[in-house]
Structures are given as structure tokens and as C-alpha cells.
Amino acid sequence: MATRRLTIPGRLDQIEAACDCVEAGALEAGFDESTTYACQLAVAEACENIVKHGYGSGQPGDICVEVVASQGQITIRLEDSGPPFNAARRPKQPECDQNDPPVGGLGLVIIHRVMDRVTYLRRSGVNRLTMRKRMPQPSS
């Protein structure tokens, strides 16, 4: 079991560092390239929402990233001090109508499609989003 921690300023150009941290954890968990990418994508979406919607209008702040990896599983925890927002609420998948395709609302869809379990907790002015991903391992 390995834990990685990282604090980034809540800015769009800092999100890549959170992705890199998740990538390292996913590789350590033994995830394949495609599952690893999906996890990076999910954390990018969650961070982007925090930066844009959480810190966007008000006080800027940091994002604390914690990635816990064990064989076949990673847990990603994000903490921010923006207004309360429950990203664990499963969105409904927008319909992909050829004539009026969805131009927004894809971030939460991606997070919930990729992750197996998403939980949310608000405590002492902090949003804590916990996302878990398991990958079936080849039996050795």
C-alpha cells in the first residue's frame, strides 16, 4: 500500500500535476494503460470543476490530492475549500442527439463512468471527494 500526497494551487494549469500523481498510483496498482488513462481523466474532471465552479467566482484556494494504491485498486481523495458541492451525486447521462449534442455537463458523467465508487463528505468548510477504482487483476 503506497500513498501519494500533493497540494496544488486551484488553477487550471496545475491540474496536470494531479493527473501525474494519479498515473503513478494507477501504474503501481497494476492498472493497464487504458484504465490508468481513465483515472487520470476522472481526476482532471474533478479538479477542473473545483477550479471553475468551486473557486471560480469567489476566493481562490488549493486542492489537496491523495492517491492510495494497492494491488488492483486505487483511491483518489480530493479536498478543496470551495462552496459545498456534492459531486458524488450521479448525473444522468445526457442524450447524444445528433442534432443537439451535449456541449457541457460531461465532467460528472466522465467521473461516474470511470470510477466504481464516488463518495462525498463536507466537514469544517472542506469538500472531500473520494473516488475508488478497482481493476480485475490477472491471476498469477
Add this chain to the structure above:
Amino acid sequence: MATRRLTIPGRLDQIEAACDCVEAGALEAGFDESTTYACQLAVAEACENIVKHGYGSGQPGDICVEVVASQGQITIRLEDSGPPFNAARRPKQPECDQNDPPVGGLGLVIIHRVMDRVTYLRRSGVNRLTMRKRMPQPSS
């Protein structure tokens, strides 16, 4: 001064061997890639004419190829026993009219465009075509 000799049966699928012989001579003469290619093309055209027009309707026969290479110059001599034909006669370049471009008669044009001097001799039932190419050499 190096001389290469080769006798090929007068068949289209044998012409490549004549090209290879000329290539070796041209490289030995110090020709660049583009001049070497032009000489191969010229010999291919001359051989093709012998096979198609010389031997085409009558008795088949061989083509004797001789390539003499010295620094900056090669001389290619072809001998065949087809009917007399003077390929040293310079053809006029067909006009390249967009609406009625030339579909034949390019072989002799190519030979004369590429080679500096083309001479013809008929003796004892043999056509002898001699083609010379000089290439300006870089002064050493």
C-alpha cells in the same frame, strides 16, 4: 578504364540486367544518382526497341551490351541482329499538347535527350548502336 560485357536474350524481362550493367559502369565513372538513372533509362529504351521492333515480328535474337567506363564518361554499345534500323537519327520531340498528348514515340526522344552522342553502324547483319555520356566532374 573498365569494360563490362553482357549478352542477354532479346526479351523484355531481360532488359533490367542491361540496366544493372549500365548502372555499375555509371557509378564507376563517378556519375551522380540522377545521371546514372538517366543512362539506365536510355539503355532500357534502346533494348526495348530492339526487342519490340527489331526482333518483334521476325527471328528472335540476343542483345550484346558493352559498357566502357572511365572517369566522367561512359560509352554503351548495343549489338543486335534484327533488321537494319538507325536509332541514331534524332527524332523530333513530340509536342506535349494537353488535349492530345503523345502516347508513343518517346523512347527515341529519351535516348537522345539523355545521351551526348549517339552513333549507328550496320555491319555483317548486325546493328551497332553506340551511346556516349559525359558528366562534368567536380574538380578535385
Add this chain to the structure above:
Amino acid sequence: MDIQIQEYKRVAVVNIVGRIDSSSSADLEASLQALVDKGKRNLVLDMSKVEFLSSSGLRVIVNAYKACKEVGQLCVAQPSERAASSLSIAGIDTLFTVYPTREAAIASF
């Protein structure tokens, strides 16, 4: 992210190299908008060198798709595995005709 644009008579090819994420999607948006403003509505997005494609990028691409679709079409050529993953995870892979090569995409117009 780096964007290379090749404009032809009937079609423009946009080759996107690198990450299309929230910090770079505005550049992509500007490039696509410039083409649309010039009247180019047959667009091929060459995604072979896309390393990352998040929802901000998807939004820009969907918007460009909409801007083109009345008079032309936006299609995708040779997407990288990651680009294809993003389209499919977001559930919008059915929107775009995807061609295996740039050439096939260009020849489709």
C-alpha cells in the same frame, strides 16, 4: 498543445498534438472558430497525436461540430487510443464519423 492546420480546397485538416484540457482548450477553440469564420465547414480533426482529451476539449469539439453541421461536417481521423477513450467514456463517440486515416477522412468529402 500544438495545432497544425492544412487548408485544402474543400476541406481543412486540423492536427492536434498533445493535451486538450481545460488549460489548452481555448486555443483549440480559437483555431476552430477562425476556420469556421472563414467559411470552412468541412473539417477533419487529426487526433492521432492527442495525448489527453478532457471534457473542456470535448465541449470545444462538439461546439465546432454544431457550427459545421448545417453546411458541412466535422469528422475525426485516426484518433489515438486515449482520444477514442475520452469520446467513448463521455458517450459522444457516436456523434462523429471516425476514419482510420487522414486520407480517408479527406476523401470522404
Add this chain to the structure above:
Amino acid sequence: MDIQIQEYKRVAVVNIVGRIDSSSSADLEASLQALVDKGKRNLVLDMSKVEFLSSSGLRVIVNAYKACKEVGQLCVAQPSERAASSLSIAGIDTLFTVYPTREAAIASF
């Protein structure tokens, strides 16, 4: 000589690999004729891998050019140095529009 044909909606691309000479030009002729017979008159000859091009090959190509030109066009893409040499030595290089890439040739239609 090896011939690979890629047919698209508006255009067919003929990739010729190797020597086009008197012993192989009949194969090229048959391939081009088959396309013309199918109604394909927008042809791109990809000559990037042509190693030798003699007058027999030129004759076939000029004939195909003529067969296409009423309703379409035959053009040349990325000719090798040798192919370009042959066209120019024979004095027929002005006949064909030559494109630097297959892509540009295809996009020209």
C-alpha cells in the same frame, strides 16, 4: 512492380511500387483500365515508390490520362526523383498536376 489501389468516394489512389517498364507496364495498364471501366475518372497516381519509369510506363499513364480527362483528372502524387526525372526527360511533365503529398492530391478533387 506491385500495385495497391485505394478507392474512395470521389477518387481512387493507385500506389505503384517498383519498376514500371516494358515487362510490367501491361499490369499497370490492366489496373488503370479496370478503374476507368468502373467509372473512376479521378485518379491519383502515388509515385513515391516508383524505382524506374520507362516509355512503356509513360505510354500507359498518358493513355489513362486521356481516358480520364473528359470527366475527371489523373494527377500525380509525391513522385520519386526517378519518376519525376522520367516525366521530365520525356518532356511530358507539364501534362500532369503534381502534388507533394497523396493527401493534397486527394483534397484537390
